[in-house]
Amino acid sequence: MNRYWHVLGLFWSTAIAAELEYRLNFIIAALSSFTGLAGNLFGLFLFYRNGYSFRGWRWEEALIVLSIFTLLQGFSTTFLAPNLNRIVSHVQNGTLDFVLLKPISSQFWLSCRTISPWGLPDLTFGVIIALYAGSRLNLTLGNYLASIIPLMLGFVILYSLWFMLGATSIWFVKIYNVTEVLRGFLEAGRFPMAAYPAGYRVFFTFIIPVAFLTTIPAEAMLGRTQIVWVVGAAVLSVVLLMLSNALWKFALRFYTSASS
Numbered sequence: 001m002n003r004y005w006h007v008l009g010l011f012w013s014t015a016i017a018a019e020l021e022y023r024l025n026f027i028i029a030a031l032s033s034f035t036g037l038a039g040n041l042f043g044l045f046l047f048y049r050n051g052y053s054f055r056g057w058r059w060e061e062a063l064i065v066l067s068i069f070t071l072l073q074g075f076s077t078t079f080l081a082p083n084l085n086r087i088v089s090h091v092q093n094g095t096l097d098f099v100l101l102k103p104i105s106s107q108f109w110l111s112c113r114t115i116s117p118w119g120l121p122d123l124t125f126g127v128i129i130a131l132y133a134g135s136r137l138n139l140t141l142g143n144y145l146a147s148i149i150p151l152m153l154g155f156v157i158l159y160s161l162w163f164m165l166g167a168t169s170i171w172f173v174k175i176y177n178v179t180e181v182l183r184g185f186l187e188a189g190r191f192p193m194a195a196y197p198a199g200y201r202v203f204f205t206f207i208i209p210v211a212f213l214t215t216i217p218a219e220a221m222l223g224r225t226q227i228v229w230v231v232g233a234a235v236l237s238v239v240l241l242m243l244s245n246a247l248w249k250f251a252l253r254f255y256t257s258a259s260s
Contacts, residue, residue: 007104008112015082015114029077029118036073037125040066040190047195055194062192063133065218068151069189070126072213075155076183077119080162083111085179087166097257107248111163130221139221147221153233154213158186160240167244170251182208189214209236 019025044066048059057065087110090096099106134143165179185208193201193215204210212233219225 004104004108011113012115016117019115019117025118026120030121033074033121033125037070037122037129040069044191047191054192057192057194060133060136061218061222063129064137064221065192065214066190067126067129067133068147068154068214068217068221070122070129071151072154072158072186072189074119074122074124074126076158076162077122078116079112079119080159082114082116084159084162084166086110086113088169091169091255094257096255100252100255100257106252107163107245110166111159134221137222143221143223146223147217150212150217150220150225150230150233153230153237154217156237157209157212157233157240160237160244163244164240164247167248167251170255186210186213192218212236 044062047054048062053059054062087096090099090110096106099109102109130144133139161182162179165182185204188196188200188204189210193204193211196204201211205212212229216225216229216233220230
């Protein structure tokens with residue numbers, strides 16, 4: 001385990017040093033994140049401007065959900081997209097051969113090889129919104145701490161889903177459209193699940209687990225989640241993580257390498 005932490009430190013230090021050579025990109029990323037956040041806030045405002053509210057969700061409480069969604073966007077941009085989107089190119093170009101020859105877990109290498117600081121604006125904006133809404137709702141430090149575990153579980157769930165899609169590139173090679181479909185489904189997490197009809201709530205909870213990514217961490221922060229949902233999120237994250245590893249090992253049986 002110590003060896004993996006050491007390798008991770010080397011990976012991320014070199015990646016950040018390389019990315020910071022293009023510092024103008026950070027300003028562009030910050031402007032892009034701010035524009036996207038403004039659009040999300042405007043979309044949420046359209047529901048609440050005439051006194052309407054989602055069932056059981058005040059404006060400030062809906063902002064908590066949006067803050068969690070923004071944090072997930074930052075997590076995806078910082079950790080997932082720069083790594084998992086490259087699985088396709090590794091398969092196409094044959095460079096996956098070199099990954100498999102390394103004396104380290106190929107899933108670890110593909111998942112953690114690089115990091116992008118361009119997701120930091122989203123992470124920052126997510127924290128700012130959570131702090132602003134929390135101040136209006138009189139949330140305490142305990143409320144914020146209570147949401148950490150569900151939020152971490154949401155990160156694991158999102159990573160596992162994304163990696164499993166990346167693993168299918170062994171068979172289908174070009175899966176960019178599939179990952180975009182996943183990102184499209186995740187857009188539903190901008191709003192509380194109460195905003196959707198019953199059928200959609202079932203779909204976004206038990207088929208595509210969007211509820212475990214945003215609504216449940218938000219409810220934990222607000223102090224009104226049921227422990228059964230947190231346990232369910234923990235079980236789901238462990239199952240999906242194990243399934244992602246099993247699917248990757250199974251997919252590698254069909255990888256013929258660039259030289260064969």
